[in-house]
Amino acid sequence: MNPDRYQELFERSADANLIIVGERFVDCNAATLVMLGYASKQEMLNVHPSMLSPEYQPDGQLSYEKANTMIQLALARGSNRFEWYHRRANGEIFPVEVLLTAIPDPGEQMLHVVWREIGARKHAEQALRDSRDQLAAIFEATHEGILVLDAESGEPLNMNHALRTMLNLGSGDSPAACRSLLPRELAVDTLRPSMADTPSGVAPLSVLMRRHDGRAFHAEVQSSPLTLQGRNCLIVVIRDVSERVQRESRSRHAQKLEAIGTLAGGIAHDFNNILASMLGYTELVLERLPVGSMEHEDLSEVVRSGQRAVELVRQILTFSRHTTSAVTRLDLHSSIRDVLQMLRSTLPSTVHIDQDLAVGSWVMADETQMQQVVMNLCTNAFHAMESTGGTLRIRLRDVELDDESLPHGLSCGSHLELLVHDTGSGIPPEVLPHVFDPYFTTKPQGKGSGLGLAMVEGIIKEHGGAITVSSCAGQGTRFRVLLPRAAGADTAPRPTSDAQPVLAGGPERILVVDDEPMVAELVRKTLEKMGYRVRTFTDSTRALAHFKDNPMAFDLVLTDQTMPNLTGYELARALLALRPELPIVLCTGFSSSIPEAKALELGIRAYLLKPTSRVELAHVVRRALDS
Structure with a gap:
């Protein structure tokens, strides 16, 4: 190239151009002066090259030593491109991209230097890194589980902390560890057709998922397509909605109980009228019969049977009615006895009830809830023996708890201990820790809601008590309930008499x-x-x-x-x-x-x-x- 032409290109270049001979700058263009802030070429060339750089580069190396290394690489390779930090005349440090090109000269070491200022690019790169860091922080901090899947293979590429916690995975588990835990609804070949119909994302799906330890939970998932670094991906957002499902289930259960209560109430009204007539007319006849006669005894038995029917209606309505807790002094012995009386007619002859209930067992409790506890525990025991038969043992006794025998959450002192023991097949060890979990059930679809024992535990804790379970394969299961004992009350039986009472009347x-x-x-x-x-x-x-x-x-x-x-x-x-x-x-x-x-x-x-x-x-x- 014509030397004049080369000189013109050198001078007119928008990038800073310099010539190094040995260890000194011998020439530079106008762009160099503008970049460094020097008034003239002579002023700039009189500055030693070491003054144009800070003492250290960002990687911690001395600028002088690193500059020699870069120069030697350029001489060895013919050229060398790298990033560098320079210093302007006013002391400002700024980044440049440097291209060193060796100029062949047998007599001297010559280099052509090009500096291109990259401050704007550096700012953009830092902004991009900050944005990525921010998105990564949001990704990890969100309370909803997020899973990134490869849209073609379905391979899990990434998951956030919330999803690891939700699935009970450790921080060291790779995203691939969750693949076996994903339900069929989240397979990409299932999502892909829906995604084609709705490119903006699939509507929320309700699915049943499992944690790493096998526990099931209800989830709501929503997926959307996304391209990440040129790769087609699916972003799946997973929400644990177990609590919402529980609330909805409790609401439906309450509505069902309300409907049952309304129906039972209507039936009870008509039945009560029948009982009122039957008992009333029988009592009128009894007044005309001598006490002790066979007829009087027979009709007295009719009255007693009618009174048992009245009590049965009362108990049915107690169970069907969904009311707020009404804590009173309650004789647990009587409540359990009433429940067992109702249960006997529903149990097959292959299941025997063995009961030992201490009398005068007083607690401060809601009677309806206590009867629900006993009913649920006994029903659970019956299901364990439904196919094989067995014995349902129920024990109620006073116990004194000290520091050594004190379950968590209870205080020392007098308690009532209720034991419900069946002789069924027992609960497997891997299932036992989860029996009180809401919606956990081993029963077939439609046979159980998984709420019975969870409700029992909730009621017992609400009354200041504790419940534990123990089981052994082939030897059945035992539930132990502890409730604080209330102060005693007069439980002496009321005196009865066959004599006709004197009824106060009047002329009104x-x-x-x-x-x-x-x-x-x-x-x-x-x-x-x-x-x-x-x-x-x-x-x-x-x-x-x-x-x-x-x-x-x-x-x-x-x-x-x-x-x-x-x-x-x-x-x-x-x-x-x-x-x-x-x-x-x-x-x-x-x-x-x-x-x-x-x-x-x-x-x-x-x-x-x-x-x-x-x-x-x-x-x-x-x-x-x-x-």
């Missing part, structure tokens, strides 16, 4: 309202035998109309609650508006939506649960009149 006028003619007639006869003057109505609206004609004609009103047209509560409100001091007794079944407190707040004098005995009826009516 009573209005009886009940939509069941048989019940209304029974109440009339019962009250008239006590001396009262009675008028009955089976239509509440007609009863109200009759009362309006002469509000002072009656001394007391006895009304049923569940009636067409006007309910007992509505009738009472209308009557009290006409005559505020009127004594009113409200009769209701177990399913009534009118609690006793609400009835008394209105001004109703007394509240009777149907069916009621003539003794209780006489007592309540007399007390309401006298008050």
Whole structure:
């Protein structure tokens, strides 16, 4: 090339161009002066090359030593490209890309130097690194599990900390470790067709996943396509929705219980009317028979059977009703006995119940919840022996807990110990740690929700107790429940007598309202035998109309609650508006939506649960009149 032409290119280049001979710069172009901030070429060339660099480069090497190394490499290879940090005349340090090219000269060591400032590029690269670091931090910090899959092979490429925790994987496990834990719904050949229809991403899917230790959990997953470094990938977001599923299940369970309670309440209302008539008329006949006669004994047995039916209805409604916790002093012995009485009719003859229940076993507890605990534990034991038969052993006793025998979370002192032991096949060791986990069940689909034992544990803890389980293959399973013992109470049996009680009556006028003619007639006869003057109505609206004609004609009103047209509560409100001091007794079944407190707040004098005995009826009516 023409030397003049070369010189022109050298001078006009936008990059800094310099010539090194030996260890000195001998020439530079205008771009060099602009880059370094020198006023003239002579000023710049008078500066020793060592002054154009900081003492150390970013990698920690001395600039002088590293410069010699780079020069030797350029001489050996013919050229050498690298990054360098220079210093301007004002002392500012800045990055450049350097290209050293050896100029053949037998007499001297000559190099052509090109500097290209790369500060903007460095800033862009740093910004890119910062952005990647930020995205990586977000990737790891998010509470939702994120999995990156190769869109073609399905190979897991990356997963975040939340997913490792969710799947119970360690920090040292590679992404490939989760492949065996992914359900079929997350296979790429399953996702790919859906992705083709919806390129923006597949709608959320509800799947059942398993952790590394085998535990199942409900998850919601959503996947989207993404290209990462030229590779087609799928980004899968996984949310553990077990708690939400539990809440929804509890809500459905509550709705089911409410529906069952409503149905049972309606049936109980009709059944109670039948029982009221049966018991009431039987008691009327008993009054006419001599005590001790065979007829009196036989009819007394009819009354006792009817009372057992009343108690059975009460228990059924207790289990079907979904109410808030009502903690009272409770004799656990009686509650367990009632549950076992109901269970006996449902167990096959191959399952024998062996019970040993200490009397006077008092706790502060909600009776319905305690019965649910016993029912669930016994039902669980029955299922373990369903195919083979066996013995269900139930023990209730007092125990004293000290520091050595104290389970976690309990205090020293007197407790009640409930043991429920079956002779089934036992629980496998790998299953035993998970029996109280919500939704964990080994039963076939549709046979169990996995909520029974979780609910039992929750109830026991809520009552300040503890529950443990032990099992041995071939020897069955034992559940141990500990509850703090409450202070004792008088449990002496009430004296009973076959003698006919004296029923206090009077000459007062009573209005009886009940939509069941048989019940209304029974109440009339019962009250008239006590001396009262009675008028009955089976239509509440007609009863109200009759009362309006002469509000002072009656001394007391006895009304049923569940009636067409006007309910007992509505009738009472209308009557009290006409005559505020009127004594009113409200009769209701177990399913009534009118609690006793609400009835008394209105001004109703007394509240009777149907069916009621003539003794209780006489007592309540007399007390309401006298008050």
